[in-house]
Amino acid sequence: MTEEFKLRVFTEPQQGATYDDLLRVARTAEAAGYDAFFRSDHYLKMGSVTGEPGPTDAWVTLAGLARETSRLRLGTLMTAGTFRLPGPLAISVAQVDQMSGGRVELGLGSGWYGDEHTAYGIPFPSLKERFDRYAEQLQIITGLWATPPGETFGFEGSYYTLADSPALPKPVQSPRPPVLIGGTGKKRTPELAARFADEFNLPFVDLDTAVTQYERVSAACSAIGRDPGEIVRSAALVLCVGKDEAEIARRAEAIGREVPELRANGLAGTPDEIVDKIGTWRERTGITRLYLQVLDLSDLDHLELVASAVAPQL
Structure with missing residues (x-):
């Protein structure tokens, strides 16, 4: 059975947005x-x-939206592993x-933006250590959620040790909330995706890069005996439709970009152009979800245009 193609709204609030701004976008999207x-x-x-x-x-934002929306899926692209200890996360x-x-x-990554760590006093280890920690974090978070009620969870790694954890609270979703992994790393990223990901996301890459990386993830799945078809493929592209x-x-x-560049690297153009480009992505990569990066959060008409003129053609 082929999964229905889904459009998702993706925001970048660090560029300047309040919770109320995000709530308006989420309610409009819903x-x-x-x-x-x-x-x-x-x-x-x-x-x-x-x-x-x-x-x-x-996660404070998503907690608020959880109570102020009723149908939308809610998540992160991506929570940085450097920001939070795995148990509390x-x-x-x-x-x-x-x-x-x-x-x-839960979209979870290793963390990459050094300046934000410096600005807010967050430790920023080397890339190798960040990935080593990231691998342990994925083991711990999925392990805690998978622990049957009444049993305890333990883990001993190079960076984290858990002993006799009650592994509570349990999420509502069973066996767990979907875990998203993404990125263009050639070896460790596909290997971690094969082990832990329910969805693999590629943000802001060209088609050829996407095809190659999805193939790496599929190969990593096959290497450990996992069906590559179990992992949803998705991409994120900046949106500029008129x-x-x-x-x-x-x-x-309004977002400080040039139309030719956006047409080349994002989803820019008329609704019919967007439908054609999405069709090409679907045909070549097999994606079933597309995250539309919306950078002007005050332009709610933008979202409504896509919903009325693009989505029905998909």
Whole structure:
């Protein structure tokens, strides 16, 4: 059975957004029929924007949205493993899963943005250590969730040790909330995805890069005897859609980008152009979910245009 193709909204609140801004976007997305609302997990702006009024915490945000939405899936692309200890993160995600009635997904990465760690006093180890810790974090979080009620969980690694953990609370979703892994690393990323991922996401890459990386993940699955078809394939691309060239140009200017660059590297153009580009991605990569990176969170008409003029053609 082929999974239905799903459009998801992906926001970057570190660029400057309040919780209320995100709530408006999430409610608009839910009313318009999108499958999910995801957000980045960053504490510092990127590029020339001011970032004001400052960052919002990803899991605090999702906890609030869990109570103020009813259908949307909710998740992170990606929570940084450097930000939170694995045990408390498993607790937070399980709690938000309960608060949402089982609508949460955990995107987890190793962490990469050094400046935000410096800005807020977060340790930032070497890349090798971050990945070593990341592998242990995935083992711990999935292990805690998989521990049967009444039993305890233990783990002894190079960086984390858990003893006699009651492995509570349990998430609503069974066997667990979906775990998303992503990135273009050639060896360790595909290996970790094969072991732990329910979904593999590629953000802001070209088609050829995507095809090659999905093939690496499939090969890593086959190497450990896992069916590669068990892992959902998804991608994230920046969104800039308009009914005509003037509207496309206005939306590109609002996010500080050029239309030709967006057409080449993102999802920019008229609704029909977007449908064609998504069709090419689906045909070549087999993705069944697409995360639309929405950078102007005040432009709710943008979301509604895609929902009314693009989604029905998919």
